[in-house]
Amino acid sequence: MGALLYRVGRLSFRRRGLVLSLWLAVLVASGAAAAALSQESTAVGSAILPGTESQQALDLLKERFPEQPVDGASARVVFVAPEGGTLRDPGPGATLQKVIEALRAAPQVAHVVEPVEAGVLSEDRRVAYSEVTYRVSGDKVTDEARTALTEAADLGREGGLRVEVGGDALEPQPETGLLEIVGVAFAGLVLIVALGSLVAATLPLLTAFVGVGISLLTITAVGGVINLNRDAAVLALMLGLAVSIDYALFIVMRYRNELVAGRVPADAAGRATSTAGSAVVFAGLTVIIALGGLAVLGIPLLTEDGLAAAGAIAVVVLVALTLMPALLGFAGRRVQGHGGRFLGIFRGPGAGSGSTRTLGQRWAELVTRRPVAMVLIAVAALVVIAVPATDLRLGIPDDSTAAEHSTQRKAYDLIADNFGAGVNGPLIAVVDAAGAGGAQSVAEQARAVILDLPDVADVAPAAVNGRGDTALLQIVPDSGPASEATENLVADIRAQADQVEAKTGVNLYVTGQTAMNIDSSDRMGEALLPYLTIIVGLALVLLLLAFRSVLVPIKAAVGYLLTVAATFGAVVAIFQWGWLSGITGIEDTAPIYSLMPILLVGMSFGLAMDYQVFLVSRMREEYAHGAEPTDAIVGGFRYSARVVTAAAIIMISVFLGFFLSADLSLRLFGFTLAAAVLFDAFLVRMTLLPAAMALLGRRVWWLPRWLDRVLPNANIEGGQERPETTTPRLPTFGESVS
Incomplete structure (x- = not known):
């Protein structure tokens, strides 16, 4: 060489x-x-890990709930009314509605939750958030769709509201x-x-x-x-x-x-x-x-x-x-x-x-x-x-680790302070009753069991698909998505899932972005x-x-x-x-x-x-x-x-x-x-x-x-660049150097 x-x-x-x-x-x-x-480029959190339980559950949801973009990107748009007012007041309420309409008209958006109608309001009615779901995953959200999202937020700010945006739809480069x-x-x-x-x-x-x-x-x-x-x-x-x-x-x-x-x-x-x-x-x-x-x-x-x-x-x-x-x-x-x-x-x-x-x-x-x-x-x-x-813990960055001045971090903190940290990273339990029937009843049993587990803030009623063979439950932990308590909760639910399967023959999986990160x-x-x-x-x-x-x-x-x-x-x-x-x-x-x-x-x-x-x-x-x-x-x-x-x-x-x-x-x-x-x-x-x-x-x-006889001579030290210049052979142990 x-x-x-x-x-x-x-x-x-x-x-x-x-x-x-x-x-x-x-x-x-x-x-x-x-x-x-x-x-x-693809967002960090959007990559698929084949063979994991959360990915298997996500694939099942795509098959059984084709009408819902279960793997679609999401954005959480947080609204804060001016000091002394509420989001139910005419002025702030009208501005909020304009933002919601702009979000619904944005490209690639599948569904937008109207927070006041859904009752997603803080106790003082000054803070609310809207969940925006996209038809495509985070890596396929276009620049046009991201621009529309930020422009909708600017529309609310111009109307006097404080508006912060989080979620993977606004993934920064x-x-x-x-x-x-x-x-x-x-x-x-x-x-x-x-x-x-x-x-x-x-x-x-x-x-x-x-x-x-x-x-x-x-x-x-x-x-x-x-x-x-x-x-x-x-x-x-x-x-x-x-x-x-x-x-x-x-x-x-x-x-x-x-x-x-x-x-x-x-x-x-x-x-x-x-x-x-x-x-x-x-x-x-x-x-x-x-x-x-x-x-x-x-x-x-x-x-x-x-x-x-x-x-x-x-x-x-x-x-x-x-x-x-x-x-x-x-x-x-x-x-x-x-x-x-x-x-x-x-x-x-x-x-x-x-x-x-x-x-x-x-x-x-x-x-x-x-x-x-x-x-x-x-x-x-x-x-x-x-x-x-020896205390190394692994996780995936989310909005809680974003820069303090970023809108993602501000949105995360507002939701955590007013609705609970777990709202930033809900879990989804999927009940697969194909061939066994009764997805609704099994899902309700699973809901009751999960509600009794530590670190569970709420479990929404089961949503069942048209064929009645699959149901899903949205679980809101008490702790944030990157916390050790949430990791333990996922493990606890999966332990209960083994018992459910043993008793009923029905499979129960845990998925969602938080579970996929874990x-x-x-x-x-x-x-x-x-x-x-x-x-x-x-x-x-x-x-x-x-x-x-x-x-x-x-x-x-x-x-x-x-x-x-x-x-x-x-x-x-x-x-x-x-x-x-x-x-x-x-x-x-x-x-x-x-x-x-x-x-x-x-x-x-x-x-x-x-x-x-x-x-x-x-x-x-x-x-x-x-x-x-x-x-x-x-x-x-x-x-x-x-x-x-x-x-x-x-x-x-x-x-x-x-x-x-x-x-x-x-x-x-x-x-x-x-x-x-x-x-x-x-x-x-x-x-x-x-x-x-x-x-x-x-x-x-x-x-x-x-x-020494078998190994090729890589000549890492050089010295063989000219025929008349050769590198001496290194002695094996026990030989002398002449």
């Missing part, structure tokens, strides 16, 4: 105009496709433009300070713009052909932006080192692509496999998110290997600059050439002198941070351990191939598990327990978004392997060329620690840019990935890893002779 990448880098450097033109053409073509095919700018701006600042050259700092940003731009435009175009949930593009942006800058940075830094070593620019570009580029290929491949592996879980949301993000990583890897050498051809020696002094990592243009002791080298010397203490400190810190993870969270939780097992197994195999060592993969996998556990702990403490709310601004705690743990496992695996590859590959290169084990660790840190440190800070800054969002889901993902990078880069890869390697000494590179 090293020889091929050397030729790719050198050719891209020499044919830089052609390479740049081709990538710009791909960018323009992607933009044209996106403009021609783009459409609204996350605004990430400012967040991208903040993250990239800080990343650019880090690059300028670290590299000491405006030219060198600009190149990774240019490749990120091209790679991520092509990825997002392609996802938009694909979304015009098949429905994609909105998280797919956001996660591709979040991960692709950080990774693309880092991969480009690795190549730029190696190019600068090669220039310092005396190579001409074309050879330096080829050598940088061969060495750092080999690590980029391997690191990118691990990310792609990990994210693509989400498809094997059979959960549509995860499949979409994983494939979209994996595709973005594939693009940015190709851009880094071809466009970056081309841009280096335009920049030439101007990338050398004057050397940065960021955190003491760079000491002039010759940093890393052997003339000075870098901060990374001094840190490695400290760690390898006190390996036992460093291992204990790192492990203890990660375990303590991981403790809150089932979705359970399904995600069940998939977490199998996926984590797959990822750890994948790490062992890939690292065995990369480093031809048995112990290096084991240490990497253990460190990765510690990273995941610590990240879960930090997320629970901040988002679920509300710790540090004065600093983070997260005052309203909620269960953790059920997609997050699995996505964290996949994404953090890729990020962890990035740092593992870039640090250990340089150590292996030093060891392969005759350095003693401890000297190889220190030497590898001398060349790699500074770029990994800068790369980690860039990733953290990009991810924390999303923490500025008002959307809780974006804040959660941004914080989670930033925490994962922080723990893995600085505690695991730059502390625990070298300390453990120093303890093991030469044994860390042990590989059985039979396995």
Whole structure:
């Protein structure tokens, strides 16, 4: 691979105009496709989870109640009369009626409840809400229908009422433009300070713009052909932006080192692509496999998110290997600059050439002198941070987690304060009496049983279909849809359903958006351990191939598990327990978004392997060329620690840019990935890893002779780009290094 990448880098450097033109053409073509095919993305909560009880019940309702849009989107429009008045007064009442008429005339609307006639009024008659049901699901509500909904609300506000709107019909699309700018701006600042050259700092940003731009435009175009949930593009942006800058940075830094070593620019570009580029290929491949592996879980949301993000990583890897050498051809020696002094990592243009002791080298010397203490400190810190993870609860964001200033959150709070939190998330019990008869009587029996359960505010009388073989009951819990009490209520109803079925032979199911969210969270939780097992197994195999060592993969996998556990702990403490709310601004705690743990496992695996590859590959290169084990660790840190440190800070800054969002889901993902990078880069890869390697000494590179003969040589450290330059074979344990 090293020889091929050397030729790719050198050719891209020499044919830089052609390479740049081709990538710009791909960018323009992607933009044209996106403009021609783009459409609204699917809302997060609209995805179907096949095989769950709530989905089975929903399918049954579609069959038995064809006249009702049981899976249609809904909106709750809340009306508040002016202070001192009521909604029964002539003025406010007339305005309310105008809004109701506008809602009924809106596109895709199937049914609108008139709140005054239905008696849905607060005790003081100042607050009421109307349930608006649509003929289509949330992912198919058009922009025209959403606009009509907001215009109807504005009509009420113009008439003197306070009007707030919630529900999945008004599903917002996350605004990430400012967040991208903040993250990239800080990343650019880090690059300028670290590299000491405006030219060198600009190149990774240019490749990120091209790679991520092509990825997002392609996802938009694909979304015009098949429905994609909105998280797919956001996660591709979040991960692709950080990774693309880092991969480009690795190549730029190696190019600068090669220039310092005396190579001409074309050879330096080829050598940088061969060495750092080999690590980029391997690191990118691990990310792609990990994210693509989400498809094997059979959960549509995860499949979409994983494939979209994996595709973005594939693009940015190709851009880094071809466009970056081309841009280096335009920049030439101007990338050398004057050397940065960021955190003491760079000491002039010759940093890393052997003339000075870098901060990374001094840190490695400290760690390898006190390996036992460093291992204990790192492990203890990660375990303590991981403790809150034992209380992890999963859920799906709803209007209760929306930004405080949003109309969705205001509508939720008004309903909860005046009618009870459970009204925001009613449950539906479905009685399937096909072949048994008597759906009405069984439904009434079930209603009586459910009313006696804890946390039940009300159960509406049964509604029976025309054939009399199916009935449904609307259940209003006392607690909100995301509460643990509501989860327990669903479990209690299903336990009673088993008894009903045993006595009558009639099936009783629980569905509704709240039940579907609970089932979705359970399904995600069940998939977490199998996926984590797959990822750890994948790490062992890939690292065995990369480093031809048995112990290096084991240490990497253990460190990765510690990273995941610590990240879960930090997320629970901040988002679920509300710790540090004065600093983070997260005052309203909620269960953790059920997609997050699995996505964290996949994404953090890729990020962890990035740092593992870039640090250990340089150590292996030093060891392969005759350095003693401890000297190889220190030497590898001398060349790699500074770029990994800068790369980690860039990733953290990009991810924390999303923490500025008002959307809780974006804040959660941004914080989670930033925490994962922080723990893995600085505690695991730059502390625990070298300390453990120093303890093991030469044994860390042990590989059985039979396995040495069987495994292909991936040449992750490069060095085979020219026939006369070969990489020495690493000795098996017990051999000496000559």
